[in-house]
Amino acid sequence: MSISRRKILAGTGIAASSLTLGSTQNAAAQNSAPQPFAPHDWKSVRAQFLLSPHLAHLSNFFFASNPTPVREAITKYRKAFDENPYSFLDDNMFRRDEDMLWRKVCAAAAEYVGGQPDEIALTSSTTMGLALIYNGLRLKSGQEVLTTTHEFYPHHESIRLAVEKWGGSMRKIPLYESSLNFSADDAIARICAAVRPNTRVVGVTWVHSGTGVRLPIAKLAAAIRKLNRNRSEADRILLVVDGVHGFGVVDEDVAKMGCDFFSAGTHKWILGPHGTGIVWAKAENWALIQPTIPSLMVKETTDAWRQDRPPVGPTQAAWVSPGGFFAYEHQWATVEAFRFHRQIGRKRVQDRIIELNSQIKEGLARMKHVTLHTPLDPDLSAGFVCFDVHGYKPQDVVQIFRDNRVIASSTPYAVPHVRLSAGIVNFPKDVDMALKVVRSLAR
Ligand SMILES: Cc1ncc(COP(=O)(O)O)c(C=O)c1O
Incomplete structure (x- = not known):
């Protein structure tokens, strides 16, 4: 299927201005004096990363963006x-x-x-x-x-x-x-x-x-x-x-x-x-x-x-x-x-990853033009959500996501699927954004 980027964008009705995803905190942190890290506040967690605030980063599992203390230690050494x-x-x-x-x-x-x-x-x-x-x-x-x-x-x-x-x-x-x-x-x-x-x-x-x-x-x-x-x-x-x-x-x-x-x-x-x-x-x-x-x-x-x-x-x-x-x-x-x-807490990290990926799964499960491959049960899954969109190749869906400022991936296996993966740098708004793009692909 050939992809018309403009058509998809028009179809989703997504304005570029709405794509800054829960990350104004991050931008602010980069432009002003750094706030002390508050491990119990997800906005403060996100502010430790230099991730572009204009994108929904739903492939962070691939290669980490490092938080401030890690970057500072590397720089020191x-x-x-x-x-x-x-x-x-x-x-x-x-x-x-x-x-x-x-x-x-x-x-x-x-x-x-x-x-x-x-x-x-x-x-x-x-x-x-x-x-x-x-x-x-x-x-x-x-x-x-x-x-x-x-x-x-x-x-x-x-x-x-x-x-x-x-x-x-x-x-x-x-x-x-x-x-x-x-x-x-x-x-x-x-x-x-x-x-x-x-x-x-x-x-x-x-x-x-x-x-x-x-x-x-x-x-x-x-x-x-x-x-x-x-x-x-x-x-x-x-x-x-x-x-x-x-x-x-x-x-x-x-x-x-x-x-x-x-x-x-x-x-x-x-x-x-x-x-x-x-x-x-x-x-x-x-x-x-x-x-x-x-x-x-x-x-x-x-x-x-x-x-x-x-x-x-x-x-x-x-x-x-x-x-x-x-x-x-x-x-x-x-x-x-x-x-x-350790500062954030291993259980809190797990629960946040479950919460956000469950939001993705539940959203996709409601869409008739989507086949979900990842179990809904958090005990049988972790930080990945794999799925197919009917009528689209996985790589094409990933490109449409990217054109709409959502960073997704396709699985590099013999039978590829589209893959979204939310981590502790994400917010429910990032997930909403991704779901909106998938919803727009219904025929
Ligand atoms: C299941 C699995 N094992 C291993 C790897 C490779 O990991 P590394 O880059 O640490 O070698 C990947 C890459 O994402 C993976 O998905």
Whole structure:
């Protein structure tokens, strides 16, 4: 379908002046003395971001706009590096173990996940974390990774590359035919029924970015624990989770969900600096990993190299955190992103995301020319709303949104859908704006 931008704009009757969306606060904040941050006031939360006030930003999950404290921390570290790069890096990375700033990032991440600092590896993205996990797990030849058809490219590809290397195999199963009518119990039953004696890893995604479905990881982990009762330690099924779209959204302690490995970028919903992420796992699971990239955070591996001997001891999280030099001004500033979430409160963040995305879902569900793909139930979904508009390609709907100053996305999967995603930077007015555009596309 060819799109006439003018026609759509005329059809919606949307005047440019009405498109400044609940963000006058933001513009004011940029032009006057900054107000102290009031974490319980959503307008004050929004004022911490430099997001253009003329747009409804409904794709912020993709790549975070950083709030003021994160930007200021990046600037502070960058200035110090520019002034004296050798000493600043040596003082904060190498000189005294207890002064290493990466330890503060691990401590902040551990507090957020409800785990321990030495359970955290620091990565640059969800993708890097998944690759380090699968590449590092020493599968026996003939063992398989069981995964689902709903994974995003970096998960499937990390598995494919690893099993080729280890001489294993991968198998994908669907967890649902209709995402709108997703049943958590059915999905878990499907996974358990698909496990075979040679299944060593089950790899899933917490929140599916192609449909918006949220898997109950804790329930799945409990079901897998049952299956493991009859298995030896060497054959125990390991649960690996791509958690990026639940991390910073769902009010759950990741370290208590019962999965074995959890990878998430911190540059999406956590609102941290670009090129940052974590993997969480317990010590006994880190011990199963063969590191892929030499780490700079571990004395033992560098001592072993100097002494021309293999490192001694089980692999730990820090051994898997990749060297060489990183964009440390970004890695270290991640502390501020976790603090920002803590100030607002993890439950309040979750509730706000549920409230706004429910408003989108309920609005779309009332439109006859729309097919909704994301479950209405907030327990089965998170920060995504995926849908189709009858007679329009998803990419064309995204362009119409953009022409009307709404930033939406289309899902980059084999079968694409239109995707809206509201976060803590949004207001109900942004959602009204998006719904008005979709309403105008009825024929
Ligand atoms: C489910 C899922 N996993 C992983 C990624 C990639 O995340 P990263 O950029 O942190 O590697 C995405 C991207 O949005 C995603 O949707």
